Amino acid sequence: MRTFRGGLLIGLAVAVLVGALAVIYEFYDTRTLKRTVRRGEVLCGVNKGLPGFSIPDDKGNWTGFDVDFCRAVAAAIFNDPNKAKFVALDASERFKELQSRKVDILSRNSTWSMARELDYDLYFPAVAYYDGAGFMLPRARNKETSLDLTGSKVCVQAGTTTLLNVADYFRANNMKYEEVKFDKLDDVVKAYDTGKCDTLSADVSQLYALRLNLSKPGDHMILPDMISKEPLAPVVRQRDDDWMMIVKWTLYAMINAEELGVSSENIDEALKSKKPEVMRLVGTEGNYGEQLGLTKDWVVRVIRHVGNYGEMYDRNIGEKSKLKIPRGMNQLWNAGGVQYAPPMR
Amino acid sequence: MTDFRRLTGIFIAAIGLALSTPHAQAQQPDRGDEPGLIADDGYELDPEWQKQVVYFRTTEAPGTIIVSTAERHLYLVQPGGRAIRYGIGVGRDGFQWQGLVNITQKKEWPDWTPPPEMIQRQPYLPRFMAGGPGNPLGARAMYLGTTVYRIHGTNRPDTIGTKVSSGCFRLVNRDVADLYDRVPVGTKVVIRQKPEL
Numbered sequence: 001m002r003t004f005r006g007g008l009l010i011g012l013a014v015a016v017l018v019g020a021l022a023v024i025y026e027f028y029d030t031r032t033l034k035r036t037v038r039r040g041e042v043l044c045g046v047n048k049g050l051p052g053f054s055i056p057d058d059k060g061n062w063t064g065f066d067v068d069f070c071r072a073v074a075a076a077i078f079n080d081p082n083k084a085k086f087v088a089l090d091a092s093e094r095f096k097e098l099q100s101r102k103v104d105i106l107s108r109n110s111t112w113s114m115a116r117e118l119d120y121d122l123y124f125p126a127v128a129y130y131d132g133a134g135f136m137l138p139r140a141r142n143k144e145t146s147l148d149l150t151g152s153k154v155c156v157q158a159g160t161t162t163l164l165n166v167a168d169y170f171r172a173n174n175m176k177y178e179e180v181k182f183d184k185l186d187d188v189v190k191a192y193d194t195g196k197c198d199t200l201s202a203d204v205s206q207l208y209a210l211r212l213n214l215s216k217p218g219d220h221m222i223l224p225d226m227i228s229k230e231p232l233a234p235v236v237r238q239r240d241d242d243w244m245m246i247v248k249w250t251l252y253a254m255i256n257a258e259e260l261g262v263s264s265e266n267i268d269e270a271l272k273s274k275k276p277e278v279m280r281l282v283g284t285e286g287n288y289g290e291q292l293g294l295t296k297d298w299v300v301r302v303i304r305h306v307g308n309y310g311e312m313y314d315r316n317i318g319e320k321s322k323l324k325i326p327r328g329m330n331q332l333w334n335a336g337g338v339q340y341a342p343p344m345r
Numbered sequence: 346m347t348d349f350r351r352l353t354g355i356f357i358a359a360i361g362l363a364l365s366t367p368h369a370q371a372q373q374p375d376r377g378d379e380p381g382l383i384a385d386d387g388y389e390l391d392p393e394w395q396k397q398v399v400y401f402r403t404t405e406a407p408g409t410i411i412v413s414t415a416e417r418h419l420y421l422v423q424p425g426g427r428a429i430r431y432g433i434g435v436g437r438d439g440f441q442w443q444g445l446v447n448i449t450q451k452k453e454w455p456d457w458t459p460p461p462e463m464i465q466r467q468p469y470l471p472r473f474m475a476g477g478p479g480n481p482l483g484a485r486a487m488y489l490g491t492t493v494y495r496i497h498g499t500n501r502p503d504t505i506g507t508k509v510s511s512g513c514f515r516l517v518n519r520d521v522a523d524l525y526d527r528v529p530v531g532t533k534v535v536i537r538q539k540p541e542l
Contacts, residue, residue: 144423
């Protein structure tokens, strides 16, 4: 009898211990996918206000390229793009806040660099937008390449990498120039607009946004050349592979969809396609979605709610938006650009 | 085998055209052709359709023309990873085609003799029209291979960026004149289509 009661107690103690461990394990489980699913929403770290990329309106509705990408991830998981919640982050704190689990993903015009992956223990899964420093100048100057800018007065913001890139570029090409720098971006733009310099240098995506605020936007053009590499990419934490795979392949699925001609307008037709590449994409063949921990039709969800890469681009920053940034390097690899997604097979 | 495939391709294309032609006719009145209308040279195109130099990476040699029907852009490849991009009007659905051709002839202010199949679809079109500002072919025409298709100007600048033609590619007169001066007879023209599902 005694031994029976003792055994019961030990059994009970073991059960309690296992239960407690399970609770602790659940609570401290670092796998973002599990935590996201349990929470029921994706926490997206975004820029506070960058036209075309991420900006809230007065009702708190977010729009933009980076915002839409996070909605695509939410759509892949929950079949509902509104399950993405946006957290505005400053440039200075963004990587630390991702590390401390304040957000699940950074979708915030961050340049992918080796130092950032190493210093912060982070991972940039794939390039969402190829940016780089470039030049804006009056259309009337009739220049086709930045190699023609020798002897120019260049307006540029102090303390930026652009300043260094401009210096490197002019030196490397044996071109003389005069630096006209200001601490505030507004002053840079004002100086350019009032003709105090021949050209303005900043990242190309930014130049298109700045052009909108000039007194006569149509009189100015942005050269197609880029003089530095600024690959903008989403960011996740290292050693969180399930989550990283979802973020990476959501972007690649959107790029592949554009390449295969699958869009939000013809997604129902695409479901009836007999083309093997299309069938694998929309999940009528294979089960990549399930292997990712999602459903077979995960790409259909993304395309239906957010669209393919080209649709996301055009709507927010491309020809259908105010910014009107030509696709340039962000065009597909087989149509003049370098956007290239590995095949889904 | 290749010949058989080509024949099958032509056969399928013919069926496609046969099926789509009455459809296109029924659905879309031919708003794209308006012989006699004088082109408005002051018409301002949307930035998307304005001529501009863009980044363009390709294995095609500088001087090649690449037409992207889905984008409604024509690229003239330049050295150094650039292209001059023009906005164009393209064929209606069912009137789009793809392939590699050469420019075989160039004409300024071309006369217009609509091909018989076009007359059949649009009986109200003139049988012949002398070149001039009211001519739908506009200021210049570049003949594509032995086809009935051309790269030409237009008297309807408002149709740039749309799918209106019977398979030709139209630019505004200013742009077509610019392109005309840059490309010789023999220029390679690659025409690309959106992939099919």
